[in-house]
Amino acid sequence: xxxxxxxxxxxxxxxxxxxxxxxxxxxxxxxxxxxxxxxxxxxxxxxxxxxxxxxxxxxxxxxxxxxxxxxxxxxxxxxxxxxxxxxxxxxxxxxxxxxxxxxxxxxxxxxxxxxxxxxxxxxxxxxxxxxxxxxxxxxxxxxxxxxxxxxxxxxxxxxxxxxxxxxxxxxxxxxxxxxxxxxxxxxxxxxxx
Numbered sequence: 001x002x003x004x005x006x007x008x009x010x011x012x013x014x015x016x017x018x019x020x021x022x023x024x025x026x027x028x029x030x031x032x033x034x035x036x037x038x039x040x041x042x043x044x045x046x047x048x049x050x051x052x053x054x055x056x057x058x059x060x061x062x063x064x065x066x067x068x069x070x071x072x073x074x075x076x077x078x079x080x081x082x083x084x085x086x087x088x089x090x091x092x093x094x095x096x097x098x099x100x101x102x103x104x105x106x107x108x109x110x111x112x113x114x115x116x117x118x119x120x121x122x123x124x125x126x127x128x129x130x131x132x133x134x135x136x137x138x139x140x141x142x143x144x145x146x147x148x149x150x151x152x153x154x155x156x157x158x159x160x161x162x163x164x165x166x167x168x169x170x171x172x173x174x175x176x177x178x179x180x181x182x183x184x185x186x187x188x189x190x191x192x193x
Contacts, residue, residue: 009034013045022185023047024177026132026157027083028054048180050172052132052157053083057094059155059170063127066153069099071126074152076105076116076143078133087131113139117146128154130161137174140164 009023013034021044023034029049035041038049063073075091077084095102103125105116113136120128128147130136136143137158144166147154156166159173 009045017044019044020185021045021047022181024050024181026050026052026081027086031086032082046184048177048184050132050157050177052171053086053090055157055171056087056091056129056132059157060091060094060098060100060129062168062170063129063153063155064098064100067100067126070101072101072103072123073127073129074103074105074116074120074123074125075129075131076107076113076136077131078108078135079106080108080135081131081133083132091129108135110139110142113142113146117150117152120152121150125152128152130154130156132157137161140166 009021009025012021023029023045024047025032025034027049028051029035029041029047030038034047035045041047060073067073073095075095077087092102103120103123105119107113107116130143136156137160140156140158140161141164143154143156144161144164147167148165153167156162156169157171159169159171160175161169
């Protein structure tokens with residue numbers, strides 16, 4: 001079976017030790033306790049990790065090349081995302097190191113995304129770092145259109161953000177990650193038979 005996000009993975013993991021479990025995760029599966037080792041996860045669980053949150057400083061660096069300091073970079077984030085705390089630790093120090101002010105904006109709904117963009121435009125932010133969130137991945141067309149309409153260079157964490165019209169992304173492809181997870185599931189199924 002394929003599972004995600006982290007909460008569902010932990011529940012399924014405790015429910016069985018024999019059925020193969022394949023996860024797709026944006027976070028670090030070792031840090032969340034899903035597996036003990038990335039190269040040898042052990043037991044009946046394996047999967048694919050985007051390592052999305054760990055890449056946020058790199059995305060910030062790419063924005064830095066577009067918008068030199070001292071500019072304000074807006075950071076759209078979703079406090080409900082399981083990797084929110086990791087981003088909170090990584091992004092502000094990276095922004096300071098690059099000489100940028102960070103405008104942190106929370107959004108947990110479609111309406112809050114629109115409200116965040118109003119703040120981005122009003123504050124004259126020089127660029128937008130889109131946080132990791134299922135909401136933002138699902139609303140990539142909305143985010144790309146708002147960024148283009150307001151002339152705000154934006155970077156997302158998935159390739160599909162660019163395919164939706166966004167300026168750039170740095171990270172994994174959702175499609176490829178789920179394809180890999182499906183391949184792992186097929187392999188696990190073969191070992192059972």
